[in-house]
Amino acid sequence: MKENIKHLFSRMKRRKANIHKPEKEKSGIRKDTSKRTAFAVWSLIGGLLFVSTLAVMLSVNTRSTFNDLRAAVNDDDDQQEEEGDMDIITADTFLRDFVDAYMNVSNDPDALEQRRQELDHYMASRETEEEWDIYDVEMEGERRLENADLFHVDETDGEAVFAYAVTYVNEREEEIEPEDDDDDPQIEVTNEEKTLLLNIPVVEQDGQYAVTREPYFTAVDDLAGSITVENEDRQMDAYVGDEQEAILAFVNEFFEEYASGEEDDLTYMMQDPESLDGTFNYEGTVNETIEQQEDEFLVNTEVQMTEDVTGLNYTFEVDLYIGESNGNYIVETMDYQ
Template sequence: MKNRFKGKFRQIKKPDKERSSVRKDNSKRTAFFVWLLIIGMLFIATVSILLSINTRSTLNESNQSIEARENEEVKEEIPHASANEFLSSFVREYINVPNESAALDERAKNIKEYMVFNEAFNDDRNPLYNLDGVSGTRTLETFNLFNIEDKGDVSLYQYKVTFKNQVEREVEKEVKKGKKKEVEIETETEEKENTLLLNIPIIYENGLFSVSAIPYFTKVPSLAGNIEYEKETIGLDEYNGNEKENIAVFMNTFFEKYSTESIEEMAYLMEEPQTLNGSFLFEEISDLMVYIDGGNYKVSLEVIFRDELTNIQQVNQVEMTISKNGNNFYVEEFNYI
């Protein structure tokens, strides 16, 4: 019975499940992923462009920086001490002009050694070397470096020079000999001194110098100016107490020692010892003003020294900060103003 039931059960087949002919709509999902992909690609492209622009800008800045450094390296900084040494010899050769043919030829040869190497200055006919019609001499008296101007590739060195021009002339003079007068030829020397600014343009390369153009003279400019200036006032309360007289006594004692004593002795009276060590004699102080400066005193005064030999006086204004310990004063700060 049981076996018969099993047999019937095996004979019953489970019907196949029919698949639905209606498919699920995935278009929205597909469109979403497509747009997401497009947006992502646009984002990556934008970021790439920005990074490219930034990289190019950085690269350009780096290249400009490198070029600037290279340009700086190309233009060597002129060592002024060496340039002055070079030009000191040139100034002597240039200013000194003899009145003798062989000496003029030697001068021209020497000056040529200082000039740049080009067609103009290699030509012996250059006016720099030929001084036609010379009838006197020019002699250098003094010179000193006045100013330096940077003009790009060329540096202009200006020297204040004083030179003397001399011309010898033959003149006829009547000379009395006994009762007769005779005419004799005498030589007279006419002199004229000039002080001018000698302007010398030079170039510099690999530790060497050359004069790049013919030097020229200009008037020496004045360096004095009407510059308004008021000394800063001491913003402290003035002191007129009992110690003012004691401070005045100390000031006289201090400057007596300051003018004559050694540094070692002055160390007992001041924080940073100074001394004139006998160069001047102390004469007097004047215009003494005392102010309260915290726990110390600020002192402003005029001190007069005098040279013992010539009696020439030296007047200076001084500001000092002094402290007091017991009955003793001590100079904490000392300044000429």
């Protein structure tokens, strides 16, 4: 029995070994990957668009921030510049009394002590105990200020130098021994007038001022320059028509009233009445030229007048623009040349 079973299993193994499983042929059809490729491409495009949009937004935001920062810096610079400009009028008011105290010097001890106290009020404080040289005065006679005018102001970083044209007198008394011993000594007074620039360095802080350095003298600059003015080559188309005599007669009558009359007397002759109110006497006009324009006449002339009291000659060139009103001539505009 056992042998029969063993024989049966042996036959089954041999039969199974003789069975050949056919090899599976590879398919020639490739899988469809187009959807996956399209998804990848569109994902890449979307990513690029997102990155580009983000870059533009960052650029705009950066530019806006930069512009705001630059505007803030400019505003700060403008504010500092405005704050750096010294108020000339108030500084001049502060320095006027300083100029008086500095320039007026006497060899009297009490006067010198008073001057020292006055100057100390205007001088800046020093970190050391060293005194300003302007306090130490040794002199003979006195210095007396006659006049002081603000000449110019030089502003630098943190400081301004105010230059005053000062006219002052140095006066000294000198005792002269007499030739005769019995005579009393004679007192001779020497006066010397000078004009120089007194330069005063000043600083300002919170609307208050102080002199920061010793004042110093320099020569007064000559402001008169060698300047040549070119004469205007004026070309006018002279009018010699029927109204020429009437216009010149009106001009003479007008200047007669303008020189010696009152403003009310010119209401019918001038669009905006004005007069010299009798200060001058009208003498006449010379070099008259009339030009006809679109709606008016232009009269260029030299007017001669004399001062009422002194008889001093006064000549000026003027352009009169003359129109018509209610059939009469009227000065619309008068321009001094």
